[in-house]
Structure formats: C-alpha cells, structure tokens
Amino acid sequence: MTQAFQKLAAIRGMNDILPEAGARWEQFEAIVRDWLQSYGYRNMRAPVLEHTRLFTRGIGEVTDIVEKEMYSFTDSLNGESLTMRPEFTAGMVRAAIEHNLLYDRPQRVYAMGPVFRHERPQRGRYRQFHQIDVEALGFAGPDVDAEMIVMLARLWRQLGLTDIRLELNSLGQPEERARHREALIAHLEQHRDILDEDGQRRMYTNPLRVLDTKNPAMQAMADSAPRLSDFLGEASRAHLQGVCDRLDDAGIAYRMNPRLVRGLDYYNLTVFEWVTDRLGAQGTVCGGGRYDGLIELLGGKPAPAVGFAIGVERLLDLWSQGEAPEARPECDVYIVHQDEAGQRQAARLGEQLRDAGLRVVVHAGSSGFKSQFKRADASGAQVAVILGADELAAQVASVKWLRSTQQEGSGQQQVPFAELANVLLPGRPKAKSAP
Structure with a gap:
C-alpha cells in the first residue's frame, strides 16, 4: 500500500516572500540601489557557499555565529567543510583579495542577498534572512567612517523613518584591547559567582562579549567593569574624535555606548549601531564599523576597511509601520x-x-x-x-x-x-x- 505523501512546508525560520510582499521588496531595493549609487558604491556578488575556515578565521572561533549558528556541512564529493554564509564581509574581503581589487585604488562596493544562521526564529530574527552589505575597502580615515553613518541617516530620511537612533563606540587597536582584556578578566574573576553559563564560558576566550549581556543579574557588574575607552591611545582617541566632529558637522545626534562591541572579532576603532524601540527585542536595524586587520588576516596585503550591514526584514518591518509609499501595481x-x-x-x-x-x-x-x-x-x-x-x-x-x-x-x-x-x-x- 502506497504511503500517503506528507505535505511539504518551508523550513522553520526560512520564509516565503509572496508576490504582494515581493513588490514592496523590489520597491525598497530600487530605493536602496539609487541611494548607494549616489555615494559611488558599485554592486559586487560573492557565492553563498564558502570554505568554513574563511568564517572561523575571519569572524572568530569563539563568536556565537561560529560556535552555534553556522550552517556547515562536509561536501560528499571532496570532503571539504563548507558553510552557507552567515554574513557578507568575510566573503567580500576574500573576493577582493582573490581578484586583487585593491591593486590600484580603494573600492566602494555593496551586496544584497540572503544569509543563514541557525537561530531560534522570532520577529526580526530568522534562519534565512537578508542583508544589505556595504564595504569601503582601502580607506583609512575617520571621514569614511562618518560618511557611512551620514549616508545611513540619509536613507532613514528617504524612507521617512524617525525612530532610529545612533549608538557609537571605539574598540581601539589590538594592543589597547589586550591591556583592557587583562583588566576586564580580573574584574570578571572578582564577580565569578554572578556570571551565568555564557559569561563563565566567555570569561577567558572573549571577555569583551560578556559585557554585552542581556542578563539583568549581570548588569551592575557590566556597568562597573573597566571601560575600554580608558585604555585608548592618542591615535585611537583622535580617530574617534574625527568621526564625532564630522557627525556634529552633519547635525547627526549620537550616544556614546561604552558597552557596544558588536558580535564579530574583526572590528577595531569605530563601531556603531542604529537601533529602534519599535521592533521589540530585535531592535538593531543596522550595525558596522572599522576592520583594518581583516584583509591581512585573510591573506591579503595590509589595508584598512570599514563597512556596515542592514537587516532587510527588520527595516521593512519598520518601514511598513510608517507611511511607506503604496506598492506599484502589477501593470499599467x-x-x-x-x-x-x-x-x-x-x-x-x-x-x-x-x-x-x-x-x-x-x-x-x-x-x-x-x-x-x-x-x-x-x-x-x-x-x-x-x-x-x-x-x-x-x-x-x-x-x-x-x-x-x-x-x-x-x-x-x-x-x-x-x-x-x-x-x-x-x-x-x-x-x-x-x-
């Protein structure tokens, strides 16, 4: 007797985008492309699949993404470990190195598409979601950091979004973080009894991320921890001040957040997030910063870089709550x-x-x-x-x-x-x- 065929449905956390919603996506993407082109950014596309070692080396082996969230598998044909991209930057940098894009000039590039993380699905957080990724490769100064933030403020205005605020911090340079790390570990050891399981696990491998805790019982400990800003050298302070001066010139309000660290190991100096209270717990709409060491870490000649990523589903959710333009009809x-x-x-x-x-x-x-x-x-x-x-x-x-x-x-x-x-x-x- 033939067994009844089980009805198929989409994988949990990987959502269909139906034609009515797809029209809004196309409208949004057209706005984004025009906006990026107005700042000289050009489209670049890298594969969805990359070697797993690209992400373990670039993102960091003790990050949540690498430890818990990557979709990795062994290729049955050659035994290689492959991963569906959990973020864009590592793949974009790999492509820039492989094709020698920085040989004669810096590059402003962007990509749009799906990324994959094995997370618990909830509003604004899915297992397949979409990002707009923007990278300025080969640029060293605070002017490009600030320009990226200013251009994001322009996009929010174009979309009619007002309830997004900017948080800013500096992670300094590796040697400054090393001194801060030593002091931070000593502080965490003194409060070992209140650290949760995640904090205990990260205390020695990635102590900076312990400060990013959402555990209410650890907030006072995190607030009293040594601040990285107290360990910054003159050059790092000058870079941060350069960013702030240019944001002031542009009339963009921001809040310095000493606990803002981002979730990836490759950042240095400027880090920033645009956040909102209108999306519940998943309030980060856009995040980014500078990653001057990543190109060399992945095998390229040393070169500075800065970039950001926008969560498309979250931004569309936010846009739909306001007076977004009506979707274009099917035909004329x-x-x-x-x-x-x-x-x-x-x-x-x-x-x-x-x-x-x-x-x-x-x-x-x-x-x-x-x-x-x-x-x-x-x-x-x-x-x-x-x-x-x-x-x-x-x-x-x-x-x-x-x-x-x-x-x-x-x-x-x-x-x-x-x-x-x-x-x-x-x-x-x-x-x-x-x-």
Whole structure:
C-alpha cells in the first residue's frame, strides 16, 4: 500500500516572500540601489557557499555565529567543510583579495542577498534572512567612517523613518584591547559567582562579549567593569574624535555606548549601531564599523576597511509601520479579449505597448468579459484595452480608463491599433518616490 505523501512546508525560520510582499521588496531595493549609487558604491556578488575556515578565521572561533549558528556541512564529493554564509564581509574581503581589487585604488562596493544562521526564529530574527552589505575597502580615515553613518541617516530620511537612533563606540587597536582584556578578566574573576553559563564560558576566550549581556543579574557588574575607552591611545582617541566632529558637522545626534562591541572579532576603532524601540527585542536595524586587520588576516596585503550591514526584514518591518509609499501595481495596461483571434491580436498589441515602455498583462486563457474586467481591476492597471469581435473588424481597440487619470471623464473610447501607445502613454502612472 502506497504511503500517503506528507505535505511539504518551508523550513522553520526560512520564509516565503509572496508576490504582494515581493513588490514592496523590489520597491525598497530600487530605493536602496539609487541611494548607494549616489555615494559611488558599485554592486559586487560573492557565492553563498564558502570554505568554513574563511568564517572561523575571519569572524572568530569563539563568536556565537561560529560556535552555534553556522550552517556547515562536509561536501560528499571532496570532503571539504563548507558553510552557507552567515554574513557578507568575510566573503567580500576574500573576493577582493582573490581578484586583487585593491591593486590600484580603494573600492566602494555593496551586496544584497540572503544569509543563514541557525537561530531560534522570532520577529526580526530568522534562519534565512537578508542583508544589505556595504564595504569601503582601502580607506583609512575617520571621514569614511562618518560618511557611512551620514549616508545611513540619509536613507532613514528617504524612507521617512524617525525612530532610529545612533549608538557609537571605539574598540581601539589590538594592543589597547589586550591591556583592557587583562583588566576586564580580573574584574570578571572578582564577580565569578554572578556570571551565568555564557559569561563563565566567555570569561577567558572573549571577555569583551560578556559585557554585552542581556542578563539583568549581570548588569551592575557590566556597568562597573573597566571601560575600554580608558585604555585608548592618542591615535585611537583622535580617530574617534574625527568621526564625532564630522557627525556634529552633519547635525547627526549620537550616544556614546561604552558597552557596544558588536558580535564579530574583526572590528577595531569605530563601531556603531542604529537601533529602534519599535521592533521589540530585535531592535538593531543596522550595525558596522572599522576592520583594518581583516584583509591581512585573510591573506591579503595590509589595508584598512570599514563597512556596515542592514537587516532587510527588520527595516521593512519598520518601514511598513510608517507611511511607506503604496506598492506599484502589477501593470499599467490590462488587455481583455473575446476569442482566439482577439487573443492573438492582444498578444501583438501587448508587445507594441511594451516597446513603448508600458507594463502590460494580456489576459491568459479564455473567459467572459465580466471575469476579465474583475481581474483587470485587481491588477491595479490604469486602463483596460478591450478586443471584441466589433473591435477586430474595425481594427480598433476600445479603451476603458479604470482609475483617475488625466483622461478621466472620457469614458470608453475607440483607438486605432497604430495610435494606441500614444493615447495610453499620457495615462501611465508615475512611480511614487519615497517620502
């Protein structure tokens, strides 16, 4: 007896994006691409799969991502350990090294796409989620750090978002962190009895991350811990001041957060996060900072770098809570027809209208005019083009304006096939810009 086939569903934490939501994603991505191009950033794409050692070396072996969250497996063909990217930066830097992108000049690059982490799914945190990753490779000064923050403030304005605030810190240089690490471990040892299991585990391997605890019982201990800012040298302080001066010039408010460390080992000097209270516990919308040692760590010639990543799902969630522009309709023109001859003429007219720059849906299959008009209205089209037997005999199309346009009040009109595009173009809906 044949066993019943079990209904399939998406893997937990890996969500489908259906057409209505997909239209909003496309609208958002178009805004983001224009914004990035206005600052000179160019698109770059790296594979989803990388060697596991890229992430263990670049991100750090004692980070949550590497220890708990990576989707890694052994390739059955050659025995290599591979990982689905949990973040973009390591892969972008690997590609820059492999293809010698920094040979003659610095590079401003960006990528958009899915990343994968095995986390407990909840609002704003999924196992497959999407990031906008922006990297400035080969730039050393505080001016580029500040420019990245300023450009993010511009994106928030373009999206009409006001409830996002900036937190800023400096992690200094490795030798400064080493001195702070020694003092911090001594502090944690004095409070060993209140450290939770995670704090006990990280006390010697990654003590800075212990300060990032969300455990209420450890907050007083974390607040009284030695501050990294007290261990910064003159050059690190000057770099941070340079960032702050430029943010002040731009009128961007920020809060210095001495406990802001980020979750990856490769950061130095500037780190920042844009956070909100409107998304519950997952309030970080964007985070980034400087990682001057990563290129050399992954085998390249020493070069400075700075970047950030935006969580797309979180930002879209935030955007949808405000007055986001309406999603673009499916098409500008919907063509309805009566029989096979009408369907064939509709296909020819559809191609002509697309040549003129209009977005056209030709009704598929055969059904009555009533159901076709219902589908035309649901598509959001501005106009329906009708091809019945009378229209075909006269070589004209009947045009019915479905929504308010400059043709309003004209009712249904007949237009020769050759003139159809010229009549329809004035009614083409203009894409709304972001507020």
